[in-house]
Amino acid sequence: MTVTETQLQSRSQSQSQSLPANSRTWWKESSVYQIYPASFKDSNGDGIGDIPGIISQLDYIKALGVDVVWLSPILQSPQVDMGYDVSDYYQIHPPYGNLKDVDMLIQGLHARGMKYVMDLVVNHTSDQHEWFKQSRASKDNKFRDWYIWKKPRYTADGARQPPNNWGAYFGGSAWKYDEQTDEYFLHLFAPEQPDLNWENPQVRDAVHQIMRYWLDKGVSGFRMDVINFISKDQRFPDVPVVDPKNPYPEGAKYYACGPRIHEYLQDLGRILKEYDAFSVGEMPSVYDPAEILNAVGFDRQELGMAFQFEIMDIDHGPKGKFSPGKFCLKDLKSIVTKWQSFMYENNGWNALYLENHDQGRSISRFASAKPEYRALSGKMLATFLGLQSGTPFVYQGQEIGMVNMPESWDVQKFRDLEAINFWNEFTQINEENAELCNQTLKEIRLKSRDNGRIPIQWGPGKFAEFTSGTIDPWIGVNDDYDTWNASSQVSDPSSVFNYWASILRLRRTWVDVFVYGSFKLIDEEHDDLFVYSRSLGEMRAIVVSNFSDKHVEWTVASEVSSIFAGGKILIGNYEKRQITGVDDKSVVVKPFEAFVVLQNEPSISV
Ligand code: GLC
Numbered sequence: 001m002t003v004t005e006t007q008l009q010s011r012s013q014s015q016s017q018s019l020p021a022n023s024r025t026w027w028k029e030s031s032v033y034q035i036y037p038a039s040f041k042d043s044n045g046d047g048i049g050d051i052p053g054i055i056s057q058l059d060y061i062k063a064l065g066v067d068v069v070w071l072s073p074i075l076q077s078p079q080v081d082m083g084y085d086v087s088d089y090y091q092i093h094p095p096y097g098n099l100k101d102v103d104m105l106i107q108g109l110h111a112r113g114m115k116y117v118m119d120l121v122v123n124h125t126s127d128q129h130e131w132f133k134q135s136r137a138s139k140d141n142k143f144r145d146w147y148i149w150k151k152p153r154y155t156a157d158g159a160r161q162p163p164n165n166w167g168a169y170f171g172g173s174a175w176k177y178d179e180q181t182d183e184y185f186l187h188l189f190a191p192e193q194p195d196l197n198w199e200n201p202q203v204r205d206a207v208h209q210i211m212r213y214w215l216d217k218g219v220s221g222f223r224m225d226v227i228n229f230i231s232k233d234q235r236f237p238d239v240p241v242v243d244p245k246n247p248y249p250e251g252a253k254y255y256a257c258g259p260r261i262h263e264y265l266q267d268l269g270r271i272l273k274e275y276d277a278f279s280v281g282e283m284p285s286v287y288d289p290a291e292i293l294n295a296v297g298f299d300r301q302e303l304g305m306a307f308q309f310e311i312m313d314i315d316h317g318p319k320g321k322f323s324p325g326k327f328c329l330k331d332l333k334s335i336v337t338k339w340q341s342f343m344y345e346n347n348g349w350n351a352l353y354l355e356n357h358d359q360g361r362s363i364s365r366f367a368s369a370k371p372e373y374r375a376l377s378g379k380m381l382a383t384f385l386g387l388q389s390g391t392p393f394v395y396q397g398q399e400i401g402m403v404n405m406p407e408s409w410d411v412q413k414f415r416d417l418e419a420i421n422f423w424n425e426f427t428q429i430n431e432e433n434a435e436l437c438n439q440t441l442k443e444i445r446l447k448s449r450d451n452g453r454i455p456i457q458w459g460p461g462k463f464a465e466f467t468s469g470t471i472d473p474w475i476g477v478n479d480d481y482d483t484w485n486a487s488s489q490v491s492d493p494s495s496v497f498n499y500w501a502s503i504l505r506l507r508r509t510w511v512d513v514f515v516y517g518s519f520k521l522i523d524e525e526h527d528d529l530f531v532y533s534r535s536l537g538e539m540r541a542i543v544v545s546n547f548s549d550k551h552v553e554w555t556v557a558s559e560v561s562s563i564f565a566g567g568k569i570l571i572g573n574y575e576k577r578q579i580t581g582v583d584d585k586s587v588v589v590k591p592f593e594a595f596v597v598l599q600n601e602p603s604i605s606v
């Protein structure tokens, strides 16, 4: 049976009327598309993506069916960390365009019923920001206290040491010595990214002004970069050293959701509320949902939702991101269930994501990039992620099943400072151990941030039609673009792109169950299948995803067998399943298969 758009609309309206009114909001019902501007679309042939390039693809984004578009930073920046080092919050990085282009982008989005969410990077600035230039100039400069300056420590034999032993995320100590004033400044990331001192009310005012300026200009909210790092324990204590090879361990317990975080976030929350704005805080290094709920609880009036990192860190090894770890489905089950249940029960909200500009591609990491499984994997992951409780984020390229960079690529092709710094340091320390170095290189290839940053494959032409020019793009284009590209997928109803579009449409059609329903994990012990249900009132849906390349015979769990018996398949990534349906006793789930069964509703074609 086919249902028309009008019928769908009236159905979703009648559902909404029965929803609990207290915590319904537009941003819970939205889905988000993330753009990494440098790699999206280059309109003027300089090899770097730009805002006019984005504007030229708004219909493509609309066709995917998202409601919100988040752009990674486009503000003026020396680009030490690809724009996450802002040198002027009121100017655009010239290769990306200018303020007029941003106005046009916002207009173009609004004309298509979409909203613009901006990346707000205010834990730190660039060292080229005027505030920092002033701050470092002298101890009595009025901007001195806008950053975090401390006196050196000295060992017994007089060697100068940083004020504490915290490590920076991009290598070495988190403190840099500045000769001019004989003090160190704090930088949790690169030395060119000094941390702002949020203890200073002028800093907070300056951030509030930035937010208001952009909200007034028409942005609909913010993704807030490492926002849970803004309040530091003012004692700045050392952290215990556990690995003698690493004298600068992560100091997160002294700044991740630090002492004054909620005071600061409540200030931001007041502004957000005034504008009914979208907000998602990036919150690494915190694994207790109760801690994050303090910021995203509906009644807290701080942020709408947060990116937690537990899934992203799942395959990190004992010595961090690039030490070998293993992805195992049971770990994923327990993490997902923990966050899904906790946020639902406590009126919080999840940001759902498997990819972004800091991560390896999800097909390569959590499923299979082999040609025979790649499309199935992309669709399976879309089903698994997109129908959970929370707001889904699709990262550019994820919608067309892009995968990690080819293994044959040389280290010279890496562009990201995190991987490059790590590799240089690691090979220096472990020079003699070729095997260990090789193993580490494998991990870098799997998880490095560059994987998500290679250009979008638009078509089969030169450079995947990412650029209109003839010069090499700033980062290599993946070799597989003649078969894996957007133009072939948009027109193919069975593509990963159109599957993603269907999943996002399902959320809108069955708002009750897929947006506001509860989550329950089914068959916790199963090694290959991830099965969950979503329920609200009488309505229940079961989402089945096979994370393995095997045919799996599954004895349908008794708690869902009635749904299997009476339900209808809403969507699936194997065509046949949609016709034959399932029975209530057992079902053979094919390699990387995913399908969704809905109880109490007729099937629709999506
Ligand atoms: C966030 C960004 C990342 C950046 C870092 C420092 O984690 O997503 O790209 O390097 O913050 O700003």
Ligand code: CA
Pocket (backbone or CB within 6 Å): 042, 043, 044, 045, 046, 047, 048, 049, 050, 095
């Ligand atoms: Ca360009």
